Amino acid sequence: MNIAPSAAKPSFSWQFVVTLLMYGFMYIPILILAFYSFNAERFSANWGGFSLRWYVSLLNDSRIQSALLDSLRVAFTAVAVSAVLGTMMAVGLAKYRFPGKGLYRGISYLPLIIPDIAIAVATLVFLVSIGLSLNIWTIIAAHIVFCLAYIAVVVSTRLTGLNPHLEEAALDLGATPLQAFMKVLLPELMPAIFSGCLLAFVLSMDDLLIASFTAGDGANTLPMEIFSRVKTGVKPDINALSVILILVSGFLAFLSEYIRFRSERRRFRQ
Amino acid sequence: MPPTNLRNSRLLHRASLGSATSRRHFLQFSAAALSGVALSNCARNLSNAGSSPASSPTNSTANKTLHIYTWANYTDDELLRGFQDRTGIQVVVDTFDSNETMLTKMQGGGGKAYSIIYPSDYMVEKMIADEMVAPLDQSRLQGTDRWLPQWQDPVYDPGNAHSMPVVWGTTGLIFDPGRVSDPIKGWDYIWQNVDQLSRRITLINDVREVMGATLKYLGYSLNSTKPAEIEAAYNELLKLKPAIASFITNGWEDQLASGDLTVSMAYSQDAIYLIEESPNLQYIVPETGSSLWTDTMVIPKTAPNVDAAYEWLNYMLDPENSAKMVERLKIATPNEAAFEKLPTNLQQDQNLFPSKAILAKSEGIAPVPQAITDLYERYWTQLTSS
Incomplete structure (x- = not known):
């Protein structure tokens, strides 16, 4: 599709300025952070010369590394499980009619609007009352709850934009329902599943409250380690x-x- | 800078709601309050009904592991390895980021694995009142007679009946000696030099710390309950108002290092850490005395492995271990026997261990009656919002 180019574009349009501002707003803090990670000084107020000392100190800090590993383990497992379940849930909700569907949909998206602290405490109380002991798997289970909701929401929005006849056409042409799902629907949903996973991954890596309340048995995620260190200095x-x-x-x-x-x-x- | 303004949830209970507590703090705080009342009861009922066998898990393996719940940086691999070498018990460390998180988790029943917890002074008091911690069997502890005088009978736990102090610190002033006219010894410098210090000092964002320091400066008790004294302290603070850049607990570090601030009121732990990086700075505990904070170790009533917990307490009481811990982690121990084992340079480190004369004038912040708390809060709001 070709839109006729509007007459001689000004070299400095307001769109360009807004775009620049937005990108600056998003990325300048990250650039500053990256810049100061090479600062030999402890304080960002002074530039003490280029140095890799903080990278070296990071390499020597086994606690941070194990916390990072725990965080990654939680995030990857939770996101992987939620990706499968969330996609199935979104597809099921889009495809089938069943009594209580509206209610189901509403409840399944609740984790998006319930404050973290409420999920955290509720999950803890639930886990304790069914007699499970806390460890890294309880963090993963708790994270699946909200990862699932995020992935399902993103996939659902993509589903509403899809042509429903594609899958029917595949079925007409002799594909089994499984084949139609795997070869037609899934590739179309892939970008949504992927972006849902990214979103859920970031949220899982970022979560402090839910992990704090569901962690046990030595499992310690990165945010927990960092926030606990604030007391004695980060x-x-x-x-x-x-x-x-x-x-x-x-x-x-x-x-x-x-x-x-x-x-x-x-x-x-x- | 990494996240600031968060560390101080330890002292949150004293912070007024009107002051700038962050949203997260408020959440944690309300969670502690709410869930404490409502959810824990239900959790306790459910779990008591269903899991009485769970409280005595597979004995043979349980005796070989000790779960402790503590702040990051209060343990390190060497400490844990030493304990394992000595007792054969493996230690699993979980960390919390605020007393309120810890309390909520314990009340929710999520702390059944822990046999040792590290609450701060005010939290010990609350946990004792809530009957969450077991009294310590003094006959099973060796070396509890060597506390520094301030910890022999602390206000938060008379006679150390339920808790064992493990780390303590002070509140004082940090500054660059090269940037002040005469050496700072205490609070009087600030009041005498208000004109030159226009918007160049920061105070901790905590009502009892700031009012307490002023009360001390005036020669009253840190925990004064006399309205006249409290009003006098407020009036003194009003005179200081033009000099105060802000009330912040963390976040002044950069500006102080660069010279935009002249003096900051700080917790010793922050100051010690900062001075390691910027040796030109100096920390003092005001000669009129300061407030003392303490982090302790307790055994919760739900502890699955009480024997290992006592082993741990005894291990931490051992002067050799305590001394090495102080050297490695740069935290102050209340154990006098351990203090004597320290190298002289640490013993004389006034930041870690202020002189006995100053210590004798210092007090822990103790709870005051509700009416007096309200009075403190009212003056604090007037001070911080005007």
Whole structure:
């Protein structure tokens, strides 16, 4: 589709300014953080020269590393489980009619609006009353609750924009329901599932309250470790850690986009 | 800077709601209050009904592990390894970020695995009142007779009957000696130099700390309950108003290091940490005395492994271990025997261990009657909002 270009664009449009402001608003704090992670000084007020000392101190800090591992373990497991369940839930809600459907939909999205602290305390009380002992799996279970809701919401919005006849056409052409789902519906939903997963992953990595209340048996997520350290002082090695995390997640996002791009090109060629 | 203004939830109970407590604090606080009343009862009933066997889990393995619930930085690998070498008991450490989180989790029944918890002074008092902690069997502890005088009979737990003090600190002033005209010894410097200090000092965002420091400066008790004294303290603080840049507990560090601030009121732990990075700064405990805060160890009533808990307490009471812990983690111990084992440079470190003369003038912040609390709060609101 080609929109006729509007007559000679001004070189400095207001759209450009707004875009620049928005990007600045989003990314300048991150750039500053990255910049100061190389500061030899403890305080951002003074620039003490380039140094990798905070990266070295991060490497020597086994507690931070184990906390990071716990966080990643929780986030990956919770997101993986929620991706499957959330997609199934969204598809099921879109496809089928059953009594109490509205109520089901409403309840399943509740974790989006209930404050974290309420989920945290309720989950704790529930876990205790059924006699489960707390460990890393209870954090994962609690995180699945809200990850599920986020992924389901994102997938649902994508589903409403899809052409419902595509799947029916596949069925008409002799695909089994499973094949139709896997080969027609799922590829169409993939971008939504993926962005839902990213959103849920970030929220899971970020969560302090729910993890605090459901952790046990030595499981200690990154936010718990950092906030507990605030009492005795947080060092800029946290900045270094953030930079590493941003780079790694940026790389992962790039990689997945690249794979998607390649597969899409292949699809167009066929 | 990493997140600021959060550390101080330890003292949240004293902060007025009118002051700038963050949203998260408020949530934690209300959660503690709400769930404490409503949910814990229901949880307790449910769990008591269903899980009496769960409280005595597989004995053979349980005796080999001790779960403790503490602040990050109060333990390290060396400490845990030493304990395992000595007793064969493996320690699993979980951390909390505020007393309120810890309390809520315990009340919700999520702390059944823990045999040792590290609450702060005011929280010990609350937990004793709520009958959450077991009295300590003094006959099973060795070396409890060597506390520094301030911890022999603390206000929060008379006779240390339920708790064992483990870390303490003071509140004082931190500044760059190169930037002040004469050496600062105490609060009088601030009042005498209000004109030069225009918007160049910060005070801790806590009513009892600030009012208490002023009461001390005037020669009254930190825990004064006399309205006339409290009013006098308020009037003194009013004179200081032009010099106060803000009331913040954390977050002054950058500005102080760069010289935008001249003096900040700070907790010793923050100050010690800061001075390690900026050795040009200096921390003093005002000569008129300061407030003392204490973090303690208690055994909850639900402790699954009481024997290991006593082993741990004895291990921490051991002067050798305490002394090494002070050296590594830079935290002050109330154990006099451990203090004597410290290298001289740490013993003379006035930031960690203020002189006995100053200590003798210092007090812990004790609860006051509700009417007096309201009075404190009213003056505090007038002070911080005017």
